[in-house]
Amino acid sequence: MEESGMHIQWYPGHMTKTRRMIAEQLKNVDAVCEILDARIPISSRNPDVDELTAGKPRLVVLNRADQADAEATRRWGAYFRGRGFAVLECDAKSGRGTAKFAAAVRELLADKLQAYAEKGQTGRVVRVMILGIPNVGKSTFINKVAGRKTAKAEDRPGVTRSKQWVPIDRGLELLDTPGILWPKFEDQSVGLNLAYTGAVKDDILDIETLGCHLMAYLGGHYPEALAAAYKLPAIPERQPEENTVAYGYGLLEEAGRKRGFLISGGEIDTERMARILLDEFRGGKLGRFTLELPEDL
Numbered sequence: 666m667e668e669s670g671m672h673i674q675w676y677p678g679h680m681t682k683t684r685r686m687i688a689e690q691l692k693n694v695d696a697v698c699e700i701l702d703a704r705i706p707i708s709s710r711n712p713d714v715d716e717l718t719a720g721k722p723r724l725v726v727l728n729r730a731d732q733a734d735a736e737a738t739r740r741w742g743a744y745f746r747g748r749g750f751a752v753l754e755c756d757a758k759s760g761r762g763t764a765k766f767a768a769a770v771r772e773l774l775a776d777k778l779q780a781y782a783e784k785g786q787t788g789r790v791v792r793v794m795i796l797g798i799p800n801v802g803k804s805t806f807i808n809k810v811a812g813r814k815t816a817k818a819e820d821r822p823g824v825t826r827s828k829q830w831v832p833i834d835r836g837l838e839l840l841d842t843p844g845i846l847w848p849k850f851e852d853q854s855v856g857l858n859l860a861y862t863g864a865v866k867d868d869i870l871d872i873e874t875l876g877c878h879l880m881a882y883l884g885g886h887y888p889e890a891l892a893a894a895y896k897l898p899a900i901p902e903r904q905p906e907e908n909t910v911a912y913g914y915g916l917l918e919e920a921g922r923k924r925g926f927l928i929s930g931g932e933i934d935t936e937r938m939a940r941i942l943l944d945e946f947r948g949g950k951l952g953r954f955t956l957e958l959p960e961d962l
């Protein structure tokens with residue numbers, strides 16, 4: 666990226682808290698479930714989790730699949746499966762896919778469950794820790810998976826149940842407070858991806874520059890959808906002499922002109938257009954897009 670000057674807010678306290686929670690609870694869980702944003706599965710993932718969860722079986726949830734490019738989500742699923750993770754695609758808001766969670770966990774832990782069964786320990790409860798960055802959908806996911814109304818209090822006689830565990834079914838429980846991870850801004854594209862999706866505040870970068878970068882990405886990867894969304898005849902390809910921001914700025918101007926966002930002197934209000942673009946992108950009004958792909962890694 667051409668720009669420097671991104672203002673990233675860093676909250677080391679959050680990560681310290683999560684690290685502590687993981688360290689304390691790891692011994693109590695059988696598996697760790699990481700919730701990712703299917704539109705940005707790498708940017709929404711804290712790579713320290715690999716080391717922090719120390720060899721526990723892992724499930725990756727590609728959440729917000731309703732907002733992501735379905736074909737790209739399929740490729741991401743294959744990518745994570747190829748690295749030994751169980752994968753679940755879902756949309757926690759509508760609940761689509763969440764019903765498969767219990768089966769996915771059992772499949773992940775099949776060997777362990779079989780070993781329990783062989784020892785006659787058939788009633789053992791499997792416990793899972795949920796982790797994810799802010800706003801990725803952790804609470805929504807837990808509520809949907811647990812069918813929240815019954816989740817809080819399950820008073821079966823003779824069973825003392827700690828408040829700490831949310832029962833999913835008779836043999837599966839989740840740790841009731843998800844671990845909040847902080848994304849890791851290893852390069853600026855991660856910061857941009859998190860800003861486009863609204864995972865971090867807009868003031869990471871001025872809104873117009875953010876809009877230029879998003880336009881440039883959509884223009885390069887999803888030209889037809891972008892043209893349709895803004896009723897543009899065709900999206901020009903980026904020229905070799907054009908940098909990302911200049912290309913995106915041109916597209917912002919085109920879209921702004923079409924929308925009639927003019928300021929005095931006939932100039933186009935590209936800042937307003939940038940704000941609208943980000944709002945519409947986040948609201949899913951432009952279509953379903955994935956902002957990073959396994960083959961680009």
Ligand code: G4P
Pocket residue numbers: 728729730731732755756757758759797798799800801802803804805806
């Ligand atoms: P968190 O615990 O990880 O911080 O996230 P939380 O569940 O609070 O979800 C953050 C926002 O994302 C919520 O929207 C939630 O509805 C939305 N969301 C969660 N999962 C999905 C998904 O798979 N698809 C879509 N489209 N949205 C999802 P909100 O606007 O804050 O609240 P609400 O008005 O939607 O309830």
